[in-house]
Amino acid sequence: MSGAASALFLLDIKGRILVWRDYRGDVSAIEAERFFTKLIDKQADEQSQDPVVYDNGVTYMFIQHSNIYLVVAARQNCNAASLLFFLHRLVDVFKHYFEELEEESLRDNFVVVYELLDEIMDFGYPQYTEAKILSEFIKTDAYRMEVTQRPPMAVTNAVSWRSEGISYKKNEVFLDVVESVNILVNSNGQLVRSDVVGALKMRTFLSGMPECKLGLNDRVLLEAQGRTTKGKAIDLEDIKFHQCVRLARFENDRTISFIPPDGSFDLMTYRLSTQVKPLVWVEANVEKHSKSRIEIMVKARSQFKERSTATNVEIELPVPVDATNPNVRTSMGSASYAPEKDALIWKIRSFPGGKEYMLRAEFRLPSITDEEAAPERKAPIRVKFEIPYFTVSGIQVRYLKIIEKSGYQALPWVRYITMAGEYELRLI
């Protein structure tokens, strides 16, 4: 059942090794490189390769980030979920250190990279991936002190994500409630799937070891406390917590209690799969005229209350690859042709609730087409938007209590925003 990684490779975009760390001495770097360069060469630009590949007794699991590949190799039956997730964590760690994770930053910092690879994994077992704490004892030159360091208590503590002795003049917490709406509408206008993924994003600037308690209008909790819910409470379907939240406590009495890490992190994410009325509805009508031109008529309607306003609305309308000479008119906002995406992009900076805007576009088409041509990729209409001060779920932060033994007062700031996630309408 158990199993661990054999080695970790950081490869460039062609699959050549930049840095690697051998954890078990049973994987050959030369073979790994040869295999990977071939693999990348073969897959070319399409991302069709499964992220778990087997070759000659070795399993390679990999992810890509900007122009590098992060790969773990294993000979045993190791935990694939854990190792792939670990790679994503590793990206976070590197980003914390180098701001950008790319070939250049790895080369420029290879000493630190080696040091990190030694600390975050031992004998192929993931050990410790809290970037903030790691940077307390593995430092880049600019911050390096000549005194020998000790491992911070946090590395082996039960509270492994926060160091002791943090101090701020002004103790503040910022809490952003961000909800992304995912929608899929079928070509017959039917809403196939909709869900909302919410996240409570926190930025804490708190001294000492603060005990926090967060109260939401969670129906289960309110009912357990015997309070009247008055229709304001909500049902959160699947909640995921940052590791700082005491899960057993939540399971017992739905209390969200935690000692937060310092700085920004996602305290929790949740999901609602109730039917959501599409906040921005787009209808498109396409007419092809005898292979010479194409006319697109689009209606966009905001289906939320008038007191809210969507901002930065961007509607991406697919057009045929061989379209030319765009001629576009809009009743609001501006539209531009983006040939690299084969799309027309309609931007509306401010879109109040209950409004409807129009776009009319005309393109030329070549009169001769290849009979044998492959069918065109049928892209959906995609929409981006943000609606501040609004949540689909109606989630509310009822309180955020912060208790620290020094007894300071901390100010919590809460903001709400809804945005489009995977918002797709297969209408054309």
Added chain:
Amino acid sequence: MSRNDSKYFSTTKKGEIPELKEELNSQYKDKRKDAVKKVIAAMTVGKDVSSLFTDVVNCMQTENLELKKLVYLYLINYAKSQPDLAILAVNTFVKDSQDPNPLIRALAVRTMGCIRVDKITEYLCDPLQRCLKDDDPYVRKTAAICVAKLYDINAELVEDRGFLESLKDLISDNNPMVVANAVAALAEIQDNSSRPIFEITTHTLSKLLTALNECTEWGQVFILDALSRYKAADAREAENIVERVTPRLQHANCAVVLSAVKMILQQMELITSTDVVRNLCKKMAPPLVTLLSAEPEIQYVALRNINLIVQRRPTILAHEIKVFFCKYNDPIYVKMEKLEIMIKLASDRNIDQVLLEFKEYATEVDVDFVRKAVRAIGRCAIKLERAAERCISVLLELIKIKVNYVVQEAIIVIKDIFRRYPNTYESIIATLCESLDTLDEPEAKASMIWIIGEYAERIDNADELLESFLESFPEEPALVQLQLLTATVKLFLKKPTEGPQQMIQVVLNNATMETDNPDLRDRAYIYWRLLSTDPEAAKDVVLAEKPVITDDSNNLDPSLLDELLVNIATLSSVYHKPPEAFVTRTHSSAQKTEDDEYPDGIESESSVNPANGPGSPPTSSYTIPASPPPAAAPVPDLLGDLIGMDNNSIVPLDQPATPSGPPLPIVLPASTGQGLQVSAQLTRRDGQVFYSMLFENNSQVPLDGFMIQFNKNTFGLAAAGPLQVPQLQPGTSTRILLPMVMFQNMSQGPPSSVLQVALKNNQQPVWYFNDKILFHVFFTEDGRMERATFLETWRSLPDSNEVSKDFPAIVIGGVDATVERLAASNIFFIAKRKNANQDVFYFSAKLPRGIPLLVELTTAVGNPGVKCAIKTPSPEMSTFIFEAIETLLRS
């Protein structure tokens, strides 16, 4: 925070190494540090800087932690190539392991454990002992993992020095991280040991469940994975465990979630209350769904696992099919897996929506995905009787779009639909025939021809249609030829008119005279004979009703599924294969035995993902429920129908005549052999010992002129003739059997099973490798004895010639199978008797030169533990004999 280390990569003039050497020995600290960085930079880009070993090691004694780490890193890389010099580092290691700074203490043991050099390992024990009891948890957690490292290098040492006990003590450590690492180390050691080392008692269980709340996310995964093999005593305990584990489903780390799911599923097997089970299913659904919002790579792992979970517990996600609908930007590997799960979850209730999705996918651009979507429609038709008609109409709509590969794929699945619902949907045949000319893929062609033959009586111009295919008969692939042959016979039997009669002559002639495919020829001869002797009988046979096929979308064998569910989240669950199928070795200090499942299949360029290899179903994914196996092939095989023979038993001629068989252990890995990889093993065939070898040339040049030489050995094994290996082109492999003789070059000294081999060719230096002599190849075929002879021999041998040994871990499950297996290696069953609650078995065998060997096995069948006693005139061979018997009993 970035800094510019890249300057260390820049190369200086030609004298790089001497220059570095000088700098490493500089009197200035900073210069030395810079030099070490340059050395590491050179190492990173793959330059060989091992010649600087002494100079780098001289920099090891430093207060500077960064520099120390770099030197350690260098040591990990090069100690193996300079084992004699590596000893220079030992003193500093030992000193560092007592440093006041816990970071340095931990670093020292961690690094020592990574250096796989015996001389270093000897000195590791004392520091490790100290560090396991260190005051600082950071050092203890590092030491815990180090025990696993040491076990991997030298298991005996770990056991002798009592490290296992210290490790077990760490399970009760007050620091959760130490506990988690100790659990990981113990779990790994247990995996590599046959005797019980890490047994989870109720006491440890409760301790670990408590630690679960406090340790890091990675530690939680270690603990959950280790606990998932704990078997609860009863339903109540199982429920208690589940209760403690369910909060983990809320963790943000998806690996924690999946491991928790694994554990809950395991315990659920014991829970009897349907309410509890239903409740748990309800609890697991949302976290599983949320995994689909993770990064695509993780979604992929999650989907492969969900595929397994829905096979065991379909209710969990029965109402969640929509979350598996593909998003436009999903990577193709995610889309493929989603499709598979959609088929599994499709039901009468949701089929309309599902079909709408499939239809959408069938018009996308990725050809593989489109094909899979079309097949998915067909599989739904076969699975859901009430939806079959709707599925067919969608398929017909797709055919009308006239995209070539869509049409071909649709025809393949429609053929399957005909087999599932005979005589129901023939009205669509006319539509299918319209696309006849566009078919160019063998499978689609074969399917269409099968349809024409099967329904020849209803297709007016069936003869014309078939005739159009006949023109190209000789050029068609075997699949199509076989179908054409059968379809023509069917046509002839159904419409015995002049046209078909001529056609059948042509086909039979073609298939018997002009082909070298034995399958085709044999089938044609049988038809010919049947038709000429008794046409009525031919009708009964060829036109017999075929068994109806069923859907196989839940196609994993239940016992395999059980095994895979225990392995949720691991590679095994991603590949849908048991770990043995791809784990090439469990213990690196042991001799490399790579029982590679794909010895020839995986050439370096064909990097097959096993998950998509044999696992992904082609049309043959429809199996027949009844036990007689005819017509299991994708294209209904009438030869099978005809003589009731399993298709698979016919060996196609195009397989190489060279001996195949179980994969051989690798004796010379490609990494050592400059690309030449040799796998070999002694075997016995037809009364002779052979050295079965597989040569694989992964180098860039052709290799030839192979010669082999065996060193003197206990049994005097030597090659009976020269090694005959043809020139080996790059990327190719060959298997040969080298006949061996015994008693040729016997070595003196104590008996040993080591076989030292030297191998050379014209292009490479001489390779030396060690193989292990498997004693059971020496048991001769004439070892069977009469009972009387056995008894007589037993009595005639003095008791001092009797030796015995226990195999504590061996279980004899099936007596018959064991007896058969031993007989296959020329150990013959004589008699059996009962002794108290144990069975005693007697066997006889013969060693070369006619030396008799008598074996007595005592065991309680089905329970572990076998006592083996042997009596032979040559008891000095007993070690080898026991080893051979143990191997045979285990396999």
